[in-house]
Amino acid sequence: MSDAASRDISSAAAALEAGDLVAFPTETVYGLGADAENPEAVAKIYAAKGRPQDHPVIVHVAPGADLDYWTTDVPDEARELVKHFWPGPLTLILKRNAHIPDAVSGGQDTVGIRCPSHPVAMELLKAFKGGKGGVAAPSANKFGNVSPTTAQHVRDEFGDDPRLAAILDGGSSQVGIESTILDLSRLGTHGPVLLRPGHITAMQIATVIGILVAQPDQAAPRASGTLESHYAPKAPVALLPTGDIEKTLAELKLRGRSAALIHYTPFPDAQPNVALPAEPKGYAYGVYAALRAMDQQQVDLILVEAPPTDDAWLGVNDRLRRAAFGSTGIIERFLKT
Template sequence: MSDLDVSGIDRLAIARAARLLEAGKLVAFPSETVYGLGADAENPQAVADIYAAKGRPADHPVIVHVAPQADIAYWARDIPQAAHQLMAAFWPGPLTLILLRAAGIDPIVSGGQESVGLRCPSHPVAQALLREFKGGKGGIAGPSANKFGHVSPTTAQHVRDEFGDDGWIDEILEGGQSEVGIESTIIDLSRYASHGPVLLRPGHISAAQIEAVLGVTVQMPDAAAPRASGTLDAHYAPHTPMAMVAGAEIASVAVRLGKAGKKMAIMHITPLACASHASIALPSEAAAYAHDLYASLRAMDQVGADLILLEAAPAGAAWQGINDRLRRACHDSAGVLERLLATA
């Protein structure tokens, strides 16, 4: 799953990146979801450097990426049969499993928790890197390669734009644009005997697909569920304030803001004839929308608008992961649209 064919992989760059990881350095790498900021998951100082580079809270866990042939029992203990069923169905792919952390794995990757998040990515560059790194027996801690809470990167250039020349990243591997475009689905199996499978973060793989494999209902998290990547109320946000409006209302809202002299960057699905400072038309099909979402947000964040006005995405299972990201991206902009309209 990638825009980059396996025959196009730069093997010298892969080998160089693997040696850098083994030396405790940070490497950005592509996956089918988003680009990750990678470090040796068994090197506490290297993982700490990820947190420092991103400005990430120390209690916010990272996901460990492993090769297809990895021994999961090295990383986790008391692994339920459900984990093997889901790995067989969806790995390599955009599914992260939360399991009980093995005793020998440093808790820094888990934000100090007793659990650990594991994923096997399907992108050929990520797989090549994982096979080269420690002979395929290592794990790469790899949250998204962006400053904490900001829009995730889906191209190598996005990573360069995000970190510039700050010196944290020693290598950025090229891998085309991420195919899926939003982060992996996260399923908690660490309390499977008492709670069953628990959906901590929706993504490309739906709860219905998980249920079809396991034959049990996927539950929503309770207060005691493990913390997981990308699940804070505010996340995935551009620097420009952003507000969602229903498709039937977006044109009239845009007209009112325009009359008040506000610069709008509009992201829409429904065709629009109203004027704006900048605009992007997004696909009406969920997978294509997800693929384009973060690149579009980054583009609209660069146009100097007062507000990114976003047409609300459709409801439904296929859109659950997308709507999760949009809700979190808009969280810290709550009330901004009303304030702007009040001046109109």
């Protein structure tokens, strides 16, 4: 790491210790960070994002962090998952230790915790409080908007917001969608529960701990990024099967409606468009940037070629479903007017 980059990280760590906000890259998306043990600093995250107070944030910790400092009743399964997947895109929901402020958990008795693998994030976490602190950090965007995967996306969201002391630029996020969230806080009664799918799959988790992962239940803890409508650009989003796209584009054009297309099979006549890789990791890497780019075209509608539905695409489909949730029936309405 260059001397300039080291100075930037030292300055950002000092800003966090002073109670300010810092945006930083992780392997998933960019985070908007504050000292997790400073409720006034965490409150700045909620104010800057316009985030509901009962919507928890994830605490990011340095490699080798003491899990027992942040959580209690830690099951062996959690320690095995940490051993296999940290640093990496896996968030564990565990019982919050009593001295950890509930500002990070939306008032719940649980806390989400993970160790990111991006080198800039790891260096920042090592520098912050000598590696003993935790940084509360949801995605660095206004609440409900498309998550940022570059430093420029963060600038586009927050501009000159005085609450943001620094933006660390670590290039494009390598994974591109948020971490897998696994609830282990009720292991004895509900087993492991997958609250949000991501890069680390349910099958990978089951292989490590020897227990199949359950789907969310109504009593599951609230977790970051799990509201029905989320990750949405300004333009409405609609998912369509491959075979319906050309006809729909033509019908929208006849009715004077403009549409952008995000796709993975060839549609040479579609303009504007973004073509993404036809495999889940490459697609996930580019999907948020594609949504942002097509939103800048100021179209009436963003059409997305619906991805495959097998398990490898579960995280991508989860994000696209939430992005399109508020636009249900939009194509039919456009074609009737």
